[in-house]
Amino acid sequence: EAQVTQNPRYLITVTGKKLTVTCSQNMNHEYMSWYRQDPGLGLRQIYYSMNVEVTDKGDVPEGYKVSRKEKRNFPLILESPSPNQTSLYFCASSLTNFNEQFFGPGTRLTVL
Amino acid sequence: AQSVSQHNHHVILSEAASLELGCNYSYGGTVNLFWYVQYPGQHLQLLLKYFSGDPLVKGIKGFEAEFIKSKFSFNLRKPSVQWSDTAEYFCAVNAYSSASKIIFGSGTRLSIRP
Numbered sequence: 001e002a003q004v005t006q007n008p009r010y011l012i013t014v015t016g017k018k019l020t021v022t023c024s025q026n027m028n029h030e031y032m033s034w035y036r037q038d039p040g041l042g043l044r045q046i047y048y049s050m051n052v053e054v055t056d057k058g059d060v061p062e063g064y065k066v067s068r069k070e071k072r073n074f075p076l077i078l079e080s081p082s083p084n085q086t087s088l089y090f091c092a093s094s095l096t097n098f099n100e101q102f103f104g105p106g107t108r109l110t111v112l
Numbered sequence: 113a114q115s116v117s118q119h120n121h122h123v124i125l126s127e128a129a130s131l132e133l134g135c136n137y138s139y140g141g142t143v144n145l146f147w148y149v150q151y152p153g154q155h156l157q158l159l160l161k162y163f164s165g166d167p168l169v170k171g172i173k174g175f176e177a178e179f180i181k182s183k184f185s186f187n188l189r190k191p192s193v194q195w196s197d198t199a200e201y202f203c204a205v206n207a208y209s210s211a212s213k214i215i216f217g218s219g220t221r222l223s224i225r226p
């Protein structure tokens with residue numbers, strides 16, 4: 001089944017404790033992206049990747065890192081999480097940036 | 113900078129009413145336009161998309177949208193809503209430019225009274 005998977009689905013952590021949210025797609029898509037969803041703000045793009053080893057900042061990259069060592073995986077790294085990073089995070093992939101995106105189920109992160 | 117505006121934050125309708133949700137964007141070049149839907153507790157799914165050609169596009173579940181280039185708009189419509197259309201709706205724009213960002217609107221929450 002074609003899908004985007006994210007892990008974990010729920011995470012509660014404390015300020016400053018490094019964490020990684022994994023994202024994997026099995027559709028051989030080139031474009032992958034991370035978004036955060038906050039009430040009243042919609043989805044805001046954090047980082048995106050056009051292909052392996054090619055990543056770029058979205059609109060809200062501060063406090064986040066990503067890597068794209070393999071085509072299927074696009075982990076999101078929070079080196080030192082802070083409470084303002086409490087949010088719902090979605091990973092998405094598409095054939096290219098001009099195509100429809102397929103979204104993962106979301107990761108609800110709470111930083112205390 | 114590119115932006116996408118969805119002016120209706122929360123729309124409440126009765127079943128069988130007609131729906132129109134506004135979406136305006138601020139990029140003057142060639143764009144791809146999307147509407148996504150997020151049902152309660154679920155992830156986003158594509159409703160419909162516009163790349164080129166006929167500006168009136170039809171999507172799933174009876175939704176359609178019209179691209180009006182002169183107004184920089186891509187409004188979503190449905191002639192008769194159902195209770196199951198209760199969801200949040202997001203407009204998104206991808207511009208044919210050097211940047212590969214995808215910009216989403218802030219979303220419109222649609223509540224349907226049975």
